[in-house]
Amino acid sequence: MIDAKTRRFLFVKKVRHTKTRLIEIALVCIAFGGCAGRVSENTDHATDVRGSESKTAPMRIVTDDLDRRVTIPTKVQRVVSLAPSVTESVFAVGAGDRLVGVTTFCNYPEEAKSIQKVGDTLNPSIETIVALKPDIVFVSSASQLESFMNTLEKNGITVYVMNPDSFTGILHNLEQLGIMFGTIEQTKKLTDDLFQRELLVRRKLGPHPAADESQADYDKRVGPVKVFVQISKEPLFTIGKDAFLNDLLLSAGGRSVTENVPSAFPKLSKETALALQPDAIILSDSADNQEPNEAFKNSPAEKKGRIYKINADIISRPGPRLIDALEQIAKFLHPDKFPDR
Numbered sequence: 001m002i003d004a005k006t007r008r009f010l011f012v013k014k015v016r017h018t019k020t021r022l023i024e025i026a027l028v029c030i031a032f033g034g035c036a037g038r039v040s041e042n043t044d045h046a047t048d049v050r051g052s053e054s055k056t057a058p059m060r061i062v063t064d065d066l067d068r069r070v071t072i073p074t075k076v077q078r079v080v081s082l083a084p085s086v087t088e089s090v091f092a093v094g095a096g097d098r099l100v101g102v103t104t105f106c107n108y109p110e111e112a113k114s115i116q117k118v119g120d121t122l123n124p125s126i127e128t129i130v131a132l133k134p135d136i137v138f139v140s141s142a143s144q145l146e147s148f149m150n151t152l153e154k155n156g157i158t159v160y161v162m163n164p165d166s167f168t169g170i171l172h173n174l175e176q177l178g179i180m181f182g183t184i185e186q187t188k189k190l191t192d193d194l195f196q197r198e199l200l201v202r203r204k205l206g207p208h209p210a211a212d213e214s215q216a217d218y219d220k221r222v223g224p225v226k227v228f229v230q231i232s233k234e235p236l237f238t239i240g241k242d243a244f245l246n247d248l249l250l251s252a253g254g255r256s257v258t259e260n261v262p263s264a265f266p267k268l269s270k271e272t273a274l275a276l277q278p279d280a281i282i283l284s285d286s287a288d289n290q291e292p293n294e295a296f297k298n299s300p301a302e303k304k305g306r307i308y309k310i311n312a313d314i315i316s317r318p319g320p321r322l323i324d325a326l327e328q329i330a331k332f333l334h335p336d337k338f339p340d341r
Contacts, residue, residue, distance in 0.1 A: 062180060065163040065173070072158050076135045076180050082124055083140035085317035086162055087112050090138070092190055092320040093174055095181035100132045108313065108321075124148070130155045136180075138162055140318075164318045166247040167198055167326070174320065190320065197323050198251065201330045204337045205253045225333040227254040228278035228292075228301070231265060231316075236273055236293045240266040244318050252330040253337075254280070270295040280306040280333060284315055308332040 058074040080101035081087040087106040090099055096111055101118040116132070119125040121140075126148050129137060136158050149159045164170045171191050178187025227249055231237040239245045239256055242264035249256050257276045258266065273295035281292050281301045290309075296302055310328055314321045331338040 062160070062176065064161040065169070066161045068161065070158050070160055072160070072180065073135050075182070078132065078134045080118060080129050080132060080134040080137045081106060082118070082121055082137065083162070084108065084121075084313070085319040086138045086140055088317060088319040088321060089162070089170075089174055089177055090181075093177045093181060094183040094186040095177065098181060100134060101129060126151050130157065133157075136160050165242075165244050167251060167322065169244070170318055170320070170322060171195060194320060194323050198326060201326055202251060205330065205334060206337075224250070224253055224255045226257050226277070226279045227333070228257050228273075228276055228281045228296070228299075229284070229315075230281060230289060230292060231284045233289050233291065233293050236268045236270065236295070237265055238268055240264055245315065248322065248326055249329065252326055252333055254329065254333045279304070280308065282315075282329065282332070283307065283309045284312045285309040286312050306332075 059071050060074050061069050062072055063069050076095075077098060078100045079090065079095075079098050081090060081099060082103055084103065084106045087099065087102050088108055090096060091109050091112065096109070099112070099115050102112055102115045103119065103121045103124065104117050105121055106112045106115070116128075118128045118132070129152065134157055137152055138160050139162070141161070141163055152159055162173050164173050171194060174187055174191050174194075178184045178191075229239045229245060229249075231239065238258050238261070240261040240263045241259055242262075243256075246256050246259050257278050258268070261268075270293065273293060276296075277299050278296070278301045281296060281299070283289055283292070289312075292299075292302065292307060301307060308329075310325060310332075314325045
């Protein structure tokens with residue numbers, strides 16, 4: 001586990017400058033029918049304690065990414081987002097007008113910039129959030145949840161965690177949002193488009209492992225590119241086994257050389273980095289991350305000139321724009337497969 005200081009450095013840096021290889025087709029094609037078990041109507045009425053006057057409102061039960069069952073109004077009207085990826089997702093499903101509070105890091109789409117700010121992602125103002133009287137506060141991690149859930153719930157505010165660890169998880173989150181906000185038709189068009197774009201990338205790259213084929217045999221046959229993702233040059237941060245980007249790289253025909261390193265965003269020593277020998281390096285584009293760490297100066301990636309930059313926001317936020325990152329990385333790693341892009 002990385003300590004709190006390191007986690008804050010990484011997260012703040014990432015958002016300022018701007019988480020299984022194969023998507024299970026059956027799961028995604030179930031679409032909204034597959035979410036039926038995750039969202040259920042509760043015909044009882046619950047007391048609404050957010051306003052100055054008590055009232056009753058129809059409620060329903062939803063299940064978040066930590067498998068917590070939480071109660072929300074049937075008609076969700078006011079929400080606060082404490083993560084840029086969540087803010088982008090809410091806008092993408094057509095519910096941006098329900099956002100009454102976002103973080104200072106929520107800069108996309110353009111309309112998000114004019115929504116009231118509630119502080120940054122790690123240190124939001126609880127007083128401001130409570131004053132906004134939201135139906136739901138969306139957070140993106142368990143650590144956020146633990147920080148202030150009790151305070152919010154004492155004020156009658158529901159906390160919902162969105163923490164996808166794959167592209168399938170992102171599609172599922174969008175579907176859940178569409179159901180919660182009642183924008184199912186628009187959301188289905190969005191998820192269908194995202195799925196088709198991901199499917200096109202996989203088709204161009206060729207078949208994934210057959211049911212009876214081991215990962216080792218597949219790697220030998222196809223030879224996915226060994227990739228190092230550099231989040232920060234100094235100190236040297238990358239992605240570890242808990243990062244959603246491992247799934248993205250696999251779908252793009254690559255494999256992270258740090259996929260087995262503990263935690264989501266580990267800090268590496270130069271000695272460790274020196275032994276990795278990646279074939280390609282992807283830089284999360286920011287002012288102080290414009291070239292690989294000096295540990296890679298004799299790596300195959302440096303010798304072959306396979307150094308690529310990608311917008312820090314789209315590669316760091318598990319939301320709808322991650323499909324753009326997938327397409328770009330697939331072209332970087334396999335340009336011969338994407339001559340028309």
